Amino acid sequence: MCCDAARKSRAVSFTAIIVAAGRGERAGADVPKQVKLLRGRPVIQWSVAAMAGAGASEIVVAASEETLPHVRDLLTPWPVRLVIGGETRSASVRAALAGATAEYVLVHDAARPGLKRAMVDRLLATVRAGALGAAPALPQADMLYRTDAADRITSEVERTGLMQVQTPQAFRTSALKEAYAAAGSERGFPDDISVLRANGVEAVLISGDRALAKITYREDFEVLERVLGGVTCVGSGFDAHRFGQGDHVMLCGVRIAHDRGLQGHSDADAGWHALVDAILGALGEGDIGAHFPPSEPQWSGVASEVFLRHAALLAEKAGARIVHVDITLICERPKFGPHRDAMRARTAEILNLPIEHVGIKATTTERMGFTGREEGIAAQAVATLNCLS
Numbered sequence: 001m002c003c004d005a006a007r008k009s010r011a012v013s014f015t016a017i018i019v020a021a022g023r024g025e026r027a028g029a030d031v032p033k034q035v036k037l038l039r040g041r042p043v044i045q046w047s048v049a050a051m052a053g054a055g056a057s058e059i060v061v062a063a064s065e066e067t068l069p070h071v072r073d074l075l076t077p078w079p080v081r082l083v084i085g086g087e088t089r090s091a092s093v094r095a096a097l098a099g100a101t102a103e104y105v106l107v108h109d110a111a112r113p114g115l116k117r118a119m120v121d122r123l124l125a126t127v128r129a130g131a132l133g134a135a136p137a138l139p140q141a142d143m144l145y146r147t148d149a150a151d152r153i154t155s156e157v158e159r160t161g162l163m164q165v166q167t168p169q170a171f172r173t174s175a176l177k178e179a180y181a182a183a184g185s186e187r188g189f190p191d192d193i194s195v196l197r198a199n200g201v202e203a204v205l206i207s208g209d210r211a212l213a214k215i216t217y218r219e220d221f222e223v224l225e226r227v228l229g230g231v232t233c234v235g236s237g238f239d240a241h242r243f244g245q246g247d248h249v250m251l252c253g254v255r256i257a258h259d260r261g262l263q264g265h266s267d268a269d270a271g272w273h274a275l276v277d278a279i280l281g282a283l284g285e286g287d288i289g290a291h292f293p294p295s296e297p298q299w300s301g302v303a304s305e306v307f308l309r310h311a312a313l314l315a316e317k318a319g320a321r322i323v324h325v326d327i328t329l330i331c332e333r334p335k336f337g338p339h340r341d342a343m344r345a346r347t348a349e350i351l352n353l354p355i356e357h358v359g360i361k362a363t364t365t366e367r368m369g370f371t372g373r374e375e376g377i378a379a380q381a382v383a384t385l386n387c388l389s
């Protein structure tokens with residue numbers, strides 16, 4: 001679901017704050033961990049796409065002054081407000097919280113890319129039921145030892161009753177603002193539940209998710225690459241256009257000379273129309289007619305590239321990656337063989353795919369049916385997407 005649709009479907013309004021102003025020193029990379037790639041997409045995009053998909057009414061991202069232009073570029077598909085973070089995590093949250101307007105707020109580390117919509121729903125349900133603060137947490141599973149500066153064990157720590165607390169942490173916005181105001185800006189806090197508690201307000205822990213592990217050290221990237229496999233979504237599409245007068249047809253973005261043209265509201269590119277429907281299908285985003293109604297004059301004669309770019313942008317916003325597409329064109333004439341590679345190249349360019357991941361095939365119906373009688377051209381398409389789970 002795109003963010004607008006997700007927002008409309010949700011009764012509760014919440015601000016999503018994503019803190020991304022840290023330096024990532026322990027991860028030891030040349031760039032901060034939140035802009036590094038994880039499964040082919042910058043870490044920061046994972047959380048922003050998840051919050052948008054979960055229906056956030058506003059998304060505020062705190063970035064450092066140096067990385068802000070780069071972060072802004074990475075987040076262009078989403079309506080995000082960027083603020084400059086501070087020296088500590090809590091200073092970054094404070095900067096983002098100042099303009100938060102929704103009734104509830106979720107504060108999340110950019111360094112935790114494995115956020116699922118179900119977690120947002122559970123946190124919101126907890127604060128709506130009356131808790132002033134709520135966070136996901138997992139019981140401490142490993143043995144704990146206290147050590148000295150030389151990593152020598154000095155004592156055992158009883159782990160019963162110890163919980164590892166994750167983000168997002170959810171709050172009634174007024175309660176978190178009050179807690180930050182009371183805390184003063186000198187002291188740094190490790191998370192936001194601790195700011196709330198310092199103001200004498202208790203929070204609720206709900207069961208956490210291992211996929212929400214934080215990227216802290218270099219090797220955490222490898223672990224999360226494996227954990228965040230996503231789900232494979234496959235969409236299919238079909239389209240047909242009738243022949244009329246003309247001297248060419250447009251198919252998969254390529255102009256092919258022919259003794260007839262294709263009729264349609266746009267440029268009648270049946271191949272790309274089928275493909276757009278396949279992508280929309282994989283995203284659960286309805287069909288091409290819902291996004292570009294034929295009744296609206298601005299789509300008259302428009303190049304179908306506009307539709308395809310729109311579908312690709314919706315996929316990006318949803319945190320989905322188009323991994324493969326396959327189109328079958330059905331007609332007796334014209335012959336597509338000489339144009340196949342140009343069609344694949346155009347499609348690959350727009351979808352930012354390697355050309356090997358674009359299939360284009362042609363077939364006839366042995367002179368049967370409407371394509372056999374050369375009344376028009378039909379196309380079907382399949383799109384395979386890797387979607388957030």
Ligand code: CTP
Nearest residue numbers: 019020021022023024025026087088092110111
């Ligand atoms: N963060 C922030 N502002 C800071 C410090 C941290 O917004 N001044 C954010 C980080 O970008 C991260 C989250 O808070 O998304 C959790 O912090 P942490 O894992 O400690 O990240 P870094 O501070 O970037 O890493 P390190 O401590 O290793 O330098």
Ligand code: MG
Nearest residue numbers: 022023024089
């Ligand atoms: Mg830090």
